[in-house]
Each structure stands twice: as structure tokens, then as C-alpha cells.
Amino acid sequence: MSYxxxxxxxxxxxxxxxxxxxxxxxxxxxxxxxxQQLTPGQESExxxxxxxxxxxxxxxxxxxxxxxxxxxxxxxxxxxxxxxATYRAISRNSSAYSVNEYIGNSFEYEYxxxxxxxxxxxxxxxxxxxxxxxxxxxxxxxxxxxxxxxxTCDEPAETxxxxxxENYEIDANQAEAWLVxxxxxxxxxxxxxxxxxxxxxxxxxxxxxxxxxxxxKDLDTGEPFGQKDSRKIMAWGGSxxxxxxxxxxxxxxxxxxxxxxxxxxxxxxxxxxxxMDYRIPPIWEYGxxxxxxRPFPRAGLSSDLSAVVRYVAINLLFTPSPLYRPALxxxxxxxxxxxxxxxxxxxTTHDGxxxxxxxxxxxxxQALHPFAKLSHSVREIPVGPEILEAYRCFITNDVCSPSLxxxxxxxxxxxxxxxxxxxxxxxxxxxxxSYAFDASQDQEGGLLGIAVDDGVTGTxxxxxxxLQPTLRDAGYGFTETxxxxxxxxxxLSHPHDGYDSEQNVSYGPSGPSMFVxxxxxxxxxxxxxxxxxxxxxxxxxxxxxxxxxxxxxxxxAILGKAEQAGKVxxxxxxxxxxxxxxxxxxxxYRNMQYFEAARAAHDAYLRVVNSAKSAGVNVQAYRWxxxxxxxxxxxxxxxxxxxxxxxxxxxxxxFPEETDFQRQLRLSN
Numbered sequence: 001m002s003y004x005x006x007x008x009x010x011x012x013x014x015x016x017x018x019x020x021x022x023x024x025x026x027x028x029x030x031x032x033x034x035x036q037q038l039t040p041g042q043e044s045e046x047x048x049x050x051x052x053x054x055x056x057x058x059x060x061x062x063x064x065x066x067x068x069x070x071x072x073x074x075x076x077x078x079x080x081x082x083x084x085a086t087y088r089a090i091s092r093n094s095s096a097y098s099v100n101e102y103i104g105n106s107f108e109y110e111y112x113x114x115x116x117x118x119x120x121x122x123x124x125x126x127x128x129x130x131x132x133x134x135x136x137x138x139x140x141x142x143x144x145x146x147x148x149x150x151x152t153c154d155e156p157a158e159t160x161x162x163x164x165x166e167n168y169e170i171d172a173n174q175a176e177a178w179l180v181x182x183x184x185x186x187x188x189x190x191x192x193x194x195x196x197x198x199x200x201x202x203x204x205x206x207x208x209x210x211x212x213x214x215x216x217k218d219l220d221t222g223e224p225f226g227q228k229d230s231r232k233i234m235a236w237g238g239s240x241x242x243x244x245x246x247x248x249x250x251x252x253x254x255x256x257x258x259x260x261x262x263x264x265x266x267x268x269x270x271x272x273x274x275x276m277d278y279r280i281p282p283i284w285e286y287g288x289x290x291x292x293x294r295p296f297p298r299a300g301l302s303s304d305l306s307a308v309v310r311y312v313a314i315n316l317l318f319t320p321s322p323l324y325r326p327a328l329x330x331x332x333x334x335x336x337x338x339x340x341x342x343x344x345x346x347x348t349t350h351d352g353x354x355x356x357x358x359x360x361x362x363x364x365x366q367a368l369h370p371f372a373k374l375s376h377s378v379r380e381i382p383v384g385p386e387i388l389e390a391y392r393c394f395i396t397n398d399v400c401s402p403s404l405x406x407x408x409x410x411x412x413x414x415x416x417x418x419x420x421x422x423x424x425x426x427x428x429x430x431x432x433x434s435y436a437f438d439a440s441q442d443q444e445g446g447l448l449g450i451a452v453d454d455g456v457t458g459t460x461x462x463x464x465x466x467l468q469p470t471l472r473d474a475g476y477g478f479t480e481t482x483x484x485x486x487x488x489x490x491x492l493s494h495p496h497d498g499y500d501s502e503q504n505v506s507y508g509p510s511g512p513s514m515f516v517x518x519x520x521x522x523x524x525x526x527x528x529x530x531x532x533x534x535x536x537x538x539x540x541x542x543x544x545x546x547x548x549x550x551x552x553x554x555x556x557a558i559l560g561k562a563e564q565a566g567k568v569x570x571x572x573x574x575x576x577x578x579x580x581x582x583x584x585x586x587x588x589y590r591n592m593q594y595f596e597a598a599r600a601a602h603d604a605y606l607r608v609v610n611s612a613k614s615a616g617v618n619v620q621a622y623r624w625x626x627x628x629x630x631x632x633x634x635x636x637x638x639x640x641x642x643x644x645x646x647x648x649x650x651x652x653x654x655f656p657e658e659t660d661f662q663r664q665l666r667l668s669n
Contacts, residue, residue, distance in 0.1 A: 031568045032559060032575035037582035040575070041560025043553050045088075046545075047106045048590045051192045052318065054079065054113040054309060055183070057124060058199035058253070061115050068298035071286035072199045075302040076113050082306030083111060084314065087501040089321040089546075092493065094458030095652035097640045100504075103326060104549030107319050112188075120186050125200055127178050132168035132207055138229040139669070141167060141208070144256040144263035144282075159266055161288045164208045164256070172211040172236035172531075180245040191592065193246045193318045195309050201253035201283045209254055211236055213531040220355040223475020225530035230258040230668045233529070235521040238317065238536035244592075246537060248313055248522060252283040252305075258665060259529060260518040265292045270514070271661035273645055277514035280304045308515065311500065311507065316519040317538045321499045322491035324453070324460040326546035329621035331557035332609060333550065334430035337369055339376040339486065340423060342433070344391070346383050347440040347469075353378065355467065355477035356436055364483045364525070365432075367535050368490045368543050370595070371602045375429070381419075390415045391437050395444035395466065406455050413455065416462045420625050430621070432489055434463040436478045442468045446667060449481040450657040451488035458640065458654075459624045460489045474667055480533050484525050491546055492526050492539055495519035497646055497655050506653045508646025509662070517662075528658070528666050544594035548585055551598070551605035555582070558612045558619055567615045574611035578604040 027036035037044065062068055062075040089105040116124075139151050141164040147157035156163035183190035200206050211233045216226030225231055234255040237248030256263035261270055261279050268276040276294070287298040328334055339362055345352040358376045366374050381387060390412035393400035401410025416433060425431050449465040463485040465478050496519045497508030509517035520527040523536040535543075555578060562571045581604035589597035612619050641653045658666075 027579075031563050032572050035575065035579045037552065037586055038559060038575060038579045039556050040563055042556060043102075043104065044549070044556055045102065045104045045106050046549050046552070046586055046589055047108065049110055050107045050319065051110045051112060051189075052083075052309075052314065053183075053188045053190075053192055053194040054111060055116055055186065055188055055194065055196045056114070056199075057116045057196055058121055058201075058203070059115065059197065062302070068287070068301070070202065071298055071301070072202055072283055073298060073301070074197075074305065075299075076115075078302035079306045079309070080111055080113060082303060083109070083310050084500070084502045085109060087314070087319050089319070089501070090499060090652060091323075091325045091458070092321050092499055092506070092652050093324050093453055093460070093654060096642070096654045097456075097458040098638055100652060101325075103322065103546060104553055105319075105545050109314070114186065114188070116186055120182065123182070124178065124198075125203060125205055128170055128175065128200070128209070129205060129207065131174055132170050132209060135167050135169045137164060137167045138210060138232050138257075140229060140232070140256055140258045140263045141210075144265075147264070147266045157266070159290045159292055161282075161284045161290070166208050168207045168209040169212050169214070169232070170209055172213050172233060173239060175211060176237050176239055176247055176249060179249055180241070180247050183247070190245050190247050191243070193313075194248075195313045196247065196249040197305055197309075198249055198251035199253045199283050200251070206253070210234065210257060211251070211254060216531045218475050218477055218530065219357060219360060219479045219533050220477025221472075221475045225475065228669050230665065231529055231531055233257055233521040233531075234260060234262075235518050236523065238523040238538040240523075240534070240537050240540070244537055244541075246318070246541070248317055248538075250308055250312075250518070252280070256282050257521075258668065259520050260515065261665075262515075265296075268293045271510060271659065273510065273647070275511045275647065277510065278512050280308065280515045304515075308518070311513060312516050312519045315500050316493070316495050316498045316516065317522055318541075320493050320495075320538075320542055321501075322542070322546055323488050323493045324451075324458075324491055326491040326543070327550035327554060328430055328460075328490075329623065330550070331554045331561070332619050332621040333554055333605065334372055334621065336373045336375070336429040337365075338425040338429035338431050339365065339374065340425060340431055340433045341376065341378045341436060341482070342381045342419070343378060343436045343438065344381050344383050344387055345438040346388070347438050347467075349440075352436065352438040352467075352478070355438075355472075355479065356482070357479040360479055361483045361486065364534060365486055365490065367540060368487065368492075369547075371547075371599065375425075377425070381435075387415060391439075392443065394464070395447065409452070412464070413452070413462070417625055417628065420462075426623075432463070432486060434465065434482055434486065436465045436482065437467070438478075439466065439468040442470050444468070445660065446471060446663050447658060448476060449485040451485045454624050454628055456628060457624070461624070463489055480525060480530070483533070487526055487535065487539070491543060492535070495522050495524055495527055495538075499652065504651055505648050506643075506651065506655070507648040508655055510646035510659070511648065513646070513648050528662060530666075541592075541594050544598040545589065547598040548589055548594070548601040551601035552582055552585075555605045555608040558608050558617065561619065562612050562615065562617045565617050567612070567617050570615035571608070571611050571617075574607050578607045581607065 142151035146153035235250040404410035507513040585600035
């Protein structure tokens, strides 16, 4: 061996001994070895940087030293200044019982704001013109013209900037699809979360217009909700495609429409609660000096658009907090879920089973729990004095259970609790128990359904659904309502109410946040607008993120139990392999491959739970109903924070399922 080669080998050995060429393995030392993702006995949080595209179509960019030149001039700095930098998701309902309960999903936003170029705008509005179909004015366009609460007037109201004198209807899905397909032309990846802020007004080819899903019908009755004037819209998005797209558009030159309530620019308080309801007017109102309910300065357009992006698109559609805990039975998650539908039919003039398509509900819910085996059953329960009294107490808010914390719903809850405890499917499955009450007379204002909690910890408990003559006449059945409410039970929130993480505020369509009702104008059965009977892309993204974190933290809890039980050596190999699988899950998650992330996390969780059981670790599913006793008044250690309206409120609160204002809107034509 040459001296030169010997010297090189010696130098290499010295460098290796000094550690100068080694890189520490990422992760944390645990009893199970060094782990990157798992934190045995502790909770993990999956943090991701998320790009949000904001594309202005048909708007002019404000010059820095000049006032807005017209009603559609936007200052991008103002838009961006109102947006959140971060978000941490909470379980909203359980957090209302105590402190914020974080579920393991957090985000850091990166914004990409751009103005579409002239060619893009020309092509888009040319396309809209080509698919637009002339229609009569909607009732809400006529209401806007008159501003007197009626659809007829001799002359347009003096308070409006201009009357709507014609109307064209545009298919919302087709408009969304064009934006999805053409976004790459302007450097926008529509597989990322993208808001298109659209304005057609001010162009020579402008047409007064609304968007529609004209063929939308109720699954049970065939009621053509898509034909109703109240379902003509100004925003849409979140449709499910083979290659995921994540687009929501908001067109301030459309309408005016019902759900945003922007047709009324005269009254301050439109829901009757005594406070001003902040709405965002049609684009042409900015800069007017007329006697509207609030000023619409041109400079205010940018902050209004910013509010829509923050409080609707980001907080309610793209990265919302779940209503209930996504982890149904921690630490052991259910591999089998049984949907049990109990039909109480008081009205014998028809067969309520024809309005309850359990197979369709199961198909919809399967998308939310794709790795569990789902089954269902439909049974009729005798409509005797006990169930009738329980039903009456609940729907009339009568104090029938004065000694219980749930003073009106106590009887119905106790009935359901006893029913669930005796359900034979409990042995092998997580039972999601739902009740469908088919009443022979109108006994309440029109509530369709509600997903209730356990009254103690905010854990999801039962689903109740209601039909009565006026609701059947309005075209409703049980199927879509039950799918909506079971969606709540499985975690999902409405697209019109939610939580702002940085501000620690819950809000919905009332007062300063009335404008967020436009979130219902999106493709999801969780909306009140009856234009979709499926869970949309935004729902699926959220649910798969929730499941990824839930599987990770369930595995953490099981490993913590194994360590306490002295079974570390039995699970060390499984923990190492599962950690690698969780690393792949997190990588997919951060690449917005949320289904793949949830699937990998589920596989990793199974590896941990099966190994723990094989080693004799006591791993059990949490069954909230086994030891629960309905609480007496005052026995709760802390009272849940409950709001009777959707007005912005500090912290997590339990909102009503529906206000009278929303119900009137939902039942309107």
C-alpha cells in the first residue's frame, strides 16, 4: 500500500471519528427509538404551508398615489393586509364546553394575488356570453330595483345606482370548469386553493346575470330547487373532478341574489335582531352617494373583497375547523360504521320509507370514511305516548325535563340513549343512530334536522330529522337532510358559519358577518341552498386532513399506553415501521394529496393498534354512551357557551342549527 493511499484512509477515518461528515437523523429520541412523526403519549400537529391564489378578473389595479378611478378598482395591498397568516383547526363543539381543543391541523398561508390579463378576461366573458340564456328578472333583482319590499314599482328606487333591466342565466358548473381549465394560462395552478374574484361590469359586453344549477332536484321528491329564484347565485365552486380542483369564484357583478341578501341596500337590519347586517353590494354601487343603509365608498371595495376571501373562502371553505371531533372513538378508531335509521311515522297518508334512501346516504358517508366498512339498517319505531311526548318537548322547546341540563330535549335524548345502548350493532360497529320523525301536523317552525352532542363533553351523539306537511309541500324528504346531519356528526361544519383562528372568534351570517352567508353558494350538501346532494372537494380535503391527524394522534396515544404497560420492546419494530408510513402520509399531506395521506396514516395506525393488541396492551374504543347519565341542572363543571344567533362571538360557541331568518330564506321561492 502506498503512503499516499494510507494517508487518505487515515484522514477519512479521522474525519469520520470527528463526526464532520455525518448529519443527525431528523426526529426525536423516544423509548421506541428515534421517530420523525410519532410522539408516543403526546399529541402531534401536522403543520403545512399552503398556497392560496387570489385572481382578480375584470378589476382594475389601483395606482399607488391615485384614488380609485371607478367602482371596480382594487388595491391589492389592502386585500392582502386583511388576510390571515396562519390557522389552527379546533373541534368547535367540544371547545365550546371548555378551552380550545386543537385537532392536529395547522397552516401557514402563502398568497399569490394577481390580476388576470386582458386576453384571459376577454375569453372568459366571451365564454359566459356564449352559454348565457336570457331569462326574466329574478324576484331578487326586482326587489333590488324597487327597494320597498315588493317586486313591483312604477319607477326604480332613487337609492340604487342603476336598475337591473335584463337578466341572463349562466350554468355555475360550466363557469367553474372554464376557470379550472384556463387558470394555468395565467400561471395559476387550480389544484391549489384559488379564489377568482370576478367583475364583468364596466365592459361593453356586460350582461346582467345570475348563475344557476337549473337541474338541481331533491333526491326524494324531485322538487326542482334549482329553478327557484332564491337559488340563483353569484358564487360557486368546490366541485369534485377526477383530478382535484380547488376553485371558488365570487362574482360581484352578478345578481343581486337572495343568499348574500345584497339586493337590499336600504335597511340596516334585515334579520330583525336590532343590529346592522353587513352585506356587500353589487359592484356598481361602490362610489355612489345615495341614501343607502351604509356608505359604499370606492375605497371600501378592496377591504370588502379581502373580507370575503378571509371569512368565507379561507375560514369556511378551504381550511375550516370541524364541528365535531373527527376521531370518533379514540384511541381505537372504528373500522366498521353502522348507520341506523329509526323512522317514527305518525303521518299514515304516505310511506315515509320512500323519503329515506338509506343506500344513498351510506354512499355519501362512505366518502367521508373511505377506509371503514359501512352498513345500514332502517327500522320503524312505534309512535306511542313516550316518543310523541319526547318529540313534542324537543320541537316546541317546552321545559319537559326541568331537572336536566337539556331542559327541553332531555326526554328525547334519554329515549335515544336507551335505544343506542340496546342496539345489537354496538358489538361490532360504531353505531351512528339517526331518527326520522314524520309528523301528521305542523308542530314547529320548519326545522329539518339537527346533529346533537352528549351534553357533557361536546361529543357527537345523535341525529334528528323532521318532516311535517309544510316541509313535504316545500319539496323536502329525509335523505338529503340526514346525509347533511350525519355529515355534521362525522365532523363537517356548514359553509356559512365557522371559526377564525387568529382572532379566536366564531361567526356566521348575522350582524358584521352577515355577508358570509354566500359561503352556502358552493358545491356541498352541507349548504342550505339545496343545489348539491354530495360532499364537495372542500369537504373531502378537510375530512382527509382531519383523518390523517386523527390516525396519527390515536397511534401516539396507543404507544403511550404501551409504554405505560411496559410493552415497548414488543412494539418497537412496529413503531419504527409505522413512523416511516406516517412520514409518507405527512409528505403526501403537504403535497395536497389528502386522500393518499389519510390512507397511509390509516395503514400506519393499523400497524400500531394491531401490534399493541397482540402484545396485550389494553386498547379500547371510547364509547361515550356507556357511562353517561343526563346531567342535572348545574352539575356541569363548566357550562357550554351557546349563542342564539350567528353574531361574531369570542372563542368557540355552539350556534343554532338554523335561525328564523335562515329558515325563511330556505323556504322562499
